[in-house]
Amino acid sequence: MADIVLGTGRWSAAGLADEVANRRAAVRHATEVLVRSASGLDEISVRQPSLLPGWSRSHVLTHLARNADACCNLLLWARTGIEHPMYASRDDRDQAIEEGASRSHQLLMEDLIASSDRFAVAARNMSDSDWTAEVSLSGGDVIPAVHVLRLRLLEVWVHLVDLDHDVDFTDIPTADAEMVLEDVVQFFGGRPDVPALTLEVDFGDHRRGWDLRGTTSRPAAVSGEPGPMLGWLLGRTGPGELRGDAPELPEWL
Template sequence: MRRTFEDALVWSAAGTRLFSGAVAGWGEEQYRAPSSLPGWTRKHLVAHVAANADALGNLVRWAATGEETPMYSSAGQRAADIVAGAGKPAAELAAWLCESADRLAAGTAGLGPAQWNAMVVTAQGRTVPATEIVWLRSREVCVHAVDLAADVTFADLPIGFLVALADDIVVRRGDASGPAVVLAAADTGDRWELPGHGVATRVTGPLAEVAAYLAGRPHALTTAPELPAWL
């Protein structure tokens, strides 16, 4: 793994600033515009990111107290929170985004070394140390800052984050359910192999485009085969 806990802390803070900065000053018209995610307006996306901060805050409380606190109370809560948030007025949604991020930052700042090593369970059912919370948040705010369709691109994200994101996605795509692909980042020299069907397609391009491709986002890698969903 080519990322550290300290890296994730930096990326989480940077991604939060990038996401919040992208939506700063928006009114109803901007919030109601489509995001780049099919079927979601920007309101849906902002509500998702705000709800994610609250959900990760539950894991922080789990680590802090030892009391099992799942990210979501039920399988449908995540979707319900997004739908409810998408119906909020712009000012109320902006306040939720800011306040939830502040609550999460305050909660993580209060964890000690032993609490950071406590085991918690993600929404996908993975048991991980609490240190993973900041990586999950950095992934959320950085990738979704691009999904806002507000002139933020993968090229605007930290290089180290993009490498770590590609590493993470390749591990998750390791079930060989898609085509075999060998990816090379021409600008950094990094390389990844996706196991899969058939003879491996070799694809080379900028790191930002490689990361976008792996994440299932629009990219400029014209020879890259289509991949199944990432999450």
């Protein structure tokens, strides 16, 4: 899966501090759920396929660990002003995941926990001004460093579901699901291979809509709850729990 996050925002000093605090708390909670879920695997189950074609659960866990380190690189870039890309190259990233996936369940867990802790420490060491510094993602998109927290949150929740163990999209807290949906929709909205869509999502205490301006002239209207909508947009589940005539979507990857 590509490391992608989108999202915009302008904050006052107090607003930025609240945003950072809330997102750090969200990442911390998601990581706790991830570690608890992954701890329930064993040497046999960790070798079983994940929801990602060609990847076992051990591949997913290794990717999550390396992504934490990649996010640390971006925070270091923001803090020092010295360029630190997420990965040396796509080949290096893929090779590290492939090699790491062969490790024992215990070593996978130790790596996951240690890398997650490194990211938590890196985030804690950022000053307010550091969070507004711009950094570049692997695909070239430029974001303020505060959005690295959104990137990590998306990666943890989506790949936690990809473990196909004991968590699915309906288990994601509503506030987190709304943020992840916003980033997924913004990414899809900028792709020429995505059909025009009007989405409406029921978050319980409020509804929210998005328009994806695709290549077709008449947008399809699709509505539903956050979990099924996320699963469908990300290609992990079908549109069976959604309402409307859901079109076929291109791959998220």
